Amino acid sequence: MDYVALGHEPYIRLGVFGGVFFAMATWEFLGPRRKQTIRRSLRWPNNLGVVVVDTLLVRLVFPTTAVGLAIVAEAHGWGLFNAITLPVWIAVVSSVILLDLAIYFQHVLFHAVPALWRLHRMHHADLEFDVTTGLRFHPVEILLSMAIKLSVIAALGVPAVAVLIFEVLLNATSMFNHSNIRIPFGLDRALRWFVVTPDMHRVHHSILSRETNSNFGFNSPWWDRLFGTYRAQPAASHDGMTIGIEQFRDPRELGLDRMLLQPFRGEAGGYPFARREGEQ
Numbered sequence: 001m002d003y004v005a006l007g008h009e010p011y012i013r014l015g016v017f018g019g020v021f022f023a024m025a026t027w028e029f030l031g032p033r034r035k036q037t038i039r040r041s042l043r044w045p046n047n048l049g050v051v052v053v054d055t056l057l058v059r060l061v062f063p064t065t066a067v068g069l070a071i072v073a074e075a076h077g078w079g080l081f082n083a084i085t086l087p088v089w090i091a092v093v094s095s096v097i098l099l100d101l102a103i104y105f106q107h108v109l110f111h112a113v114p115a116l117w118r119l120h121r122m123h124h125a126d127l128e129f130d131v132t133t134g135l136r137f138h139p140v141e142i143l144l145s146m147a148i149k150l151s152v153i154a155a156l157g158v159p160a161v162a163v164l165i166f167e168v169l170l171n172a173t174s175m176f177n178h179s180n181i182r183i184p185f186g187l188d189r190a191l192r193w194f195v196v197t198p199d200m201h202r203v204h205h206s207i208l209s210r211e212t213n214s215n216f217g218f219n220s221p222w223w224d225r226l227f228g229t230y231r232a233q234p235a236a237s238h239d240g241m242t243i244g245i246e247q248f249r250d251p252r253e254l255g256l257d258r259m260l261l262q263p264f265r266g267e268a269g270g271y272p273f274a275r276r277e278g279e280q
Contacts, residue, residue, distance in 0.1 A: 002004020003169060009067050011165055013171065020172045024131040024179040031182045033198065034239060036128045038251055046256040047132035053260075054142040061143055062150070066167060069150050070160035095162035096169070097220075102152045102191070103170065104223040106145065107216040114268035119144070121271065122262045124212065125248040129205050134178030173219050177201040196221050203234045207242040209271045211235070245271060 064072065073079050081091045110120040119141040126133045137145075151162060177196045191197050194216045204215040209240040214231035217223045224230035247266055252258065 007009055009065065012164065013168060016168050017175075020175050021131060024175050024181065027181045028130055028179055033180050033182045033202075034129070036130070036180065038254070040130075042251065043128060043130075043254055044132050046254055046259065047126070047136045047257045049087075050137065050139070050259065051258075054137065056141050057139045057143060058146055064150075066146075066149055066153055066162045067163045068242075069153055070158050070163045073154050073157050074160070079152055080155070081159065082157035091159050092133050092162040092165070095156060095158040096166050098156060099149070099152060099162070099166045099224060100170075100217075100219045101156065102148070103218060104216055104227075105212070106148055107218070108229070110141065111213055111216070111271065112273045114272045116141075116144075116151055117268055117272045118263040121245055121247070121269070122259050124205060124245050124271075125181045125253065125259070125262060126205075127249070127251065127254065128180070129178060129202055129243045130180040131175050131178060133205070134176075136176040138260070140263065145245075154273045170206070170220055177218065192221050195219070199233075199238060202238060202241070202243075203231050205243050206234050206236075207244055207246060208235065211241075212245070212271055213273060245269065 074082055079085065081095065086094075110116040119138045122138040122141075123133070123136055126136055143223050152158075173196065177198050177203065179198050181198055183191070183197060183199065188199050192200055196215070196219065200215055200221060201217075203211050206212055211231060211234055214229050215224050216229055221230075236242070247269055248258075248262060254260070
């Protein structure tokens with residue numbers, strides 16, 4: 001089954017990506033949550049251009065995919081789940097949960113360390129919040145994230161099927177919870193017990209550092225509640241809040257060339273945890 005997953009991985013991931021992207025883009029057009037003032041024709045080509053750069057770099061730098069490494073780890077007996085005997089379904093479910101927890105801590109780390117925040121802030125510097133924001137990550141951050149993910153997979157001995165499930169979920173939920181879609185308040189409140197909703201994650205993209213440093217989860221909403229980083233609503237309301245960070249407010253900064261250079265320009269700012277005391 002693992003080898004079947006590996007053989008069809010590109011088609012599965014591309015199919016889910018295309019389907020979720022189209023669904024969210026259509027939903028945003030028919031039922032937007034917030035009125036956008038910056039046209040899509042400026043933002044979308046650049047945000048999607050970053051995806052192309054990220055994909056090419058990962059393929060060039062890493063000799064294997066995450067699923068491929070999981071198969072190699074199984075063949076060599078690497079990692080926790082290859083050293084103990086468990087029913088397959090328990091290993092798969094546990095692996096997906098642990099990978100999601102690792103991504104949560106990684107996300108917190110990229111907010112806590114100024115040098116890492118310089119990379120991650122490109123994601124937050126988008127002046128609007130929609131499905132393409134969920135794909136907008138600096139290439140160096142993507143490479144570091146891939147290295148961390150591969151290390152976790154090797155250490156845990158994650159089954160290849162679990163890796164594929166997690167990769168598909170992470171990509172799909174990132175597009176979903178960054179979407180500019182309107183969900184009724186009651187339904188949103190119920191969904192937050194099971195998945196990170198757009199209204200929950202939008203708080204994380206507030207210009208206020210105390211809100212930026214909250215709601216780090218992508219898949220599960222429970223990590224933020226468990227570790228005390230959950231914030232239910234933005235102080236200025238979803239319609240009144242300002243998206244982005246204090247730096248890079250000029251719409252010209254939305255260009256692909258300027259986005260790629262953002263980590264090397266200006267100060268880290270007051271968003272990393274150690275620097276936010278003055279704002280509070």
